[in-house]
Structures are given as structure tokens and as C-alpha cells.
Amino acid sequence: AQTVTQSQPEMSVQEAETVTLSCTYDTSESDYYLFWYKQPPSRQMILVIRQEAYKQQNATENRFSVNFQKAAKSFSLKISDSQLGDAAMYFCAYRSDYGGSQGNLIFGKGTKLSVKP
Amino acid sequence: DTGVSQDPRHKITKRGQNVTFRCDPISEHNRLYWYRQTLGQGPEFLTYFQNEAQLEKSRLLSDRFSAERPKGSFSTLEIQRTEQGDSAMYLCASSLAVLTSSYPSVIPEAFFGQGTRLTVV
Numbered sequence: 001a002q003t004v005t006q007s008q009p010e011m012s013v014q015e016a017e018t019v020t021l022s023c024t025y026d027t028s029e030s031d032y033y034l035f036w037y038k039q040p041p042s043r044q045m046i047l048v049i050r051q052e053a054y055k056q057q058n059a060t061e062n063r064f065s066v067n068f069q070k071a072a073k074s075f076s077l078k079i080s081d082s083q084l085g086d087a088a089m090y091f092c093a094y095r096s097d098y099g100g101s102q103g104n105l106i107f108g109k110g111t112k113l114s115v116k117p
Numbered sequence: 118d119t120g121v122s123q124d125p126r127h128k129i130t131k132r133g134q135n136v137t138f139r140c141d142p143i144s145e146h147n148r149l150y151w152y153r154q155t156l157g158q159g160p161e162f163l164t165y166f167q168n169e170a171q172l173e174k175s176r177l178l179s180d181r182f183s184a185e186r187p188k189g190s191f192s193t194l195e196i197q198r199t200e201q202g203d204s205a206m207y208l209c210a211s212s213l214a215v216l217t218s219s220y221p222s223v224i225p226e227a228f229f230g231q232g233t234r235l236t237v238v
Contacts, residue, residue, distance in 0.1 A: 004159075033225050035225075037229075043231065044120075044121075044229050044230060044231040044232065045160075045208070045229040046229070047226055047227075047228075050225055050226070052225075091159050091160075093159075095225070102165060102172070102173050103148055103150075103165070103212055103214065103227070104150055104162040104165055104173075105150075105152075105160070105162070105210075105227060106162070107159030107160050107161070108159050109157065109158055109159050110157075110158075110159050
């Protein structure tokens with residue numbers, strides 16, 4: 001079975017600084033997706049960034065980028081120029097991509113990010 | 118608003134009562150997922166539908182839980198004889214599976230609703 005581990009329950013960053021959230025996963029599959037989701041307090045979960053396992057190039061979305069190390073099964077999220085609105089729970093998630101897969105997500109326990117003004 | 122919507126947002130119930138939650142997915146999405154999220158944890162998969170067919174149930178889904186998606190559109194999740202351990206956020210997500218000649222291929226992104234927070238007292 002696949003597992004996702006986020007070892008940082010809480011992180012803090014100064015506004016305009018850069019922060020990196022860690023995620024490791026375990027799988028025996030070769031085809032999968034990895035995601036970072038953001039869950040602000042009392043608001044819905046939204047997708048921040050996704051990475052296809054077959055792509056060597058790290059995904060980037062504006063201020064958000066990932067460091068995907070497939071051999072090490074590591075998938076960290078870097079937030080540059082942190083903003084107050086980035087404060088939220090961040091979840092790392094895994095999804096199989098083999099044919100006929102259920103498509104459900106497997107989540108880590110999350111990292112609570114605080115942004116200090 | 119064409120996103121995923123869930124109703125109610127909050128529900129407080131007494132132990133032993135039955136509760137029902139509703140999820141309206143994005144209209145063109147044929148996959149619908151239910152997750153449960155307890156305090157300090159990430160969401161955990163409960164069950165999912167392809168159109169109106171319920172294709173998988175996690176072992177977390179006890180016999181007191183039942184989910185339906187009668188016309189392949191909205192879905193309901195019912196919990197009978199609620200227990201305090203059922204207190205959690207119940208999340209719904211939808212996605213699109215494209216049927217190929219061999220198997221369904223699910224688009225990467227899943228879109229979540231705001232959840233229903235259940236408190237059993």
C-alpha cells in the first residue's frame with residue numbers, strides 16, 4: 001500500500017521569505033501523480049501544484065515549485081516570496097496512474113504553515 | 118458557481134441519531150469521492166462512484182455508513198446511529214474519468230467541496 005509522510009507538523013515563515021515543506025512517499029508503482037493541496041481555515045481544499053512521476057522536470061506554478069526526487073521518493077514544496085494569504089494547512093497527496101486505478105488520493109497528515117508579517 | 122458544493126456545512130447531532138449529507142459535484146464530472154478528515158489528520162478515502170455505480174468502499178466505511186448517487190449526479194452519505202467517533206469533516210471531491218477502450222483514465226485533478234463538519238454530542 002502507498003503511504004505519504006509529512007514530517008513537519010508546523011512551519012513558520014516571514015512574509016516575503018522562502019519556505020520549503022517536506023514530503024516523502026512510499027510506493028512500488030512506477031506511474032503516479034503527486035500533488036500539493038492547500039486548505040485554508042474553514043475553506044475548501046484547493047490544488048496548488050501537481051507532478052507527473054514520468055516527468056523529470058520539476059513543476060512550477062508562479063511562486064510555488066517542487067523538488068521531485070523519484071529515486072528518493074521525495075516531493076518537497078517551495079513557496080517563494082511568501083504572502084499572508086499562503087497561511088494554511090498544506091497536504092501532500094499521491095495518486096496512482098495505472099490503468100483502471102480508482103483515482104482516489106492518499107494524503108499525508110499535513111503541515112500547518114504560518115506567515116509572519 | 119460551478120464548483121463542488123456540500124450541504125450542510127455544519128451538523129451537530131446527538132449520539133444515536135441518523136444524519137445525511139449531500140454533495141453536488143461539478144456537472145460534467147462522472148467520478149465522485151467521499152473522504153473523512155479528523156482533527157490533525159489528512160483526508161482518508163471512504164468510497165467513490167463512477168456515475169451511479171459505487172465501485173469501492175474503504176474498510177473505514179462501517180455498516181452504519183451508506184452512500185448513494187442515484188442518477189449519477191449528486192450523492193448522499195448517510196450515517197446511522199451516529200457515534201462520537203464519527204465526528205469529523207466529511208469531504209466530497211469530483212473528477213472526470215475518460216473511458217478508453219481498455220479502462221477508465223482519470224484526469225489528474227480532483228476538485229473538493231468545502232466539506233460538512235459533523236459533531237456528535
